[in-house]
Amino acid sequence: AAPMVAETDATAKSLGYVADTTQADSKKYxxxxxxxxxxxxxxxxxxxxxxxxxxxxxxxxxxxxxxxSAYAKKA
Ligand code: SF4
Structure with missing residues (x-):
């Protein structure tokens, strides 16, 4: 498997990525x-x-x- 995305990665921060969806920033998103x-x-x-x-x-x-924040529901 590939290395995991860290929440501290620049792309992760800009997209608001979290490894656990319950930890997403609900105020920002x-x-x-x-x-x-x-x-x-x-x-x-x-x-x-x-x-x-x-x-x-x-x-x-x-x-x-x-x-x-780029989440797009699977059809
Ligand atoms: Fe997860 Fe979709 Fe965001 Fe990719 S685009 S990190 S699969 S929610």
């Missing part, structure tokens, strides 16, 4: 809900795996339970 997570985001490459790629974080993995 009022549209966030706790049922939104990488595992049900259209960009998540990990299918049912606990971690997987996301095109916004090349060469790294995000957590299935993670979230960022």
């Amino acid at each position: 009022p549209k966030h809900t706790k049922d939104q997570m990488c595992s049900n985001c259209a960009l998540y490459q990990g299918k049912t795996a606990p971690q997987g790629g996301c095109p916004l974080f090349p060469g790294k993995d995000v957590t299935a339970k993670g979230w960022c």
Whole structure:
């Protein structure tokens, strides 16, 4: 597996990425809900795996339970 995205990475900070969706900044991102997570985001490459790629974080993995402000519900 690829190295995990750190919440302190510059891209992670700018997108508000958190490894645990329940920790998302609800003041900054009022549209966030706790049922939104990488595992049900259209960009998540990990299918049912606990971690997987996301095109916004090349060469790294995000957590299935993670979230960022580019979240797009999987159709
Ligand atoms: Fe997770 Fe989707 Fe954000 Fe990628 S775009 S980090 S899969 S919520």
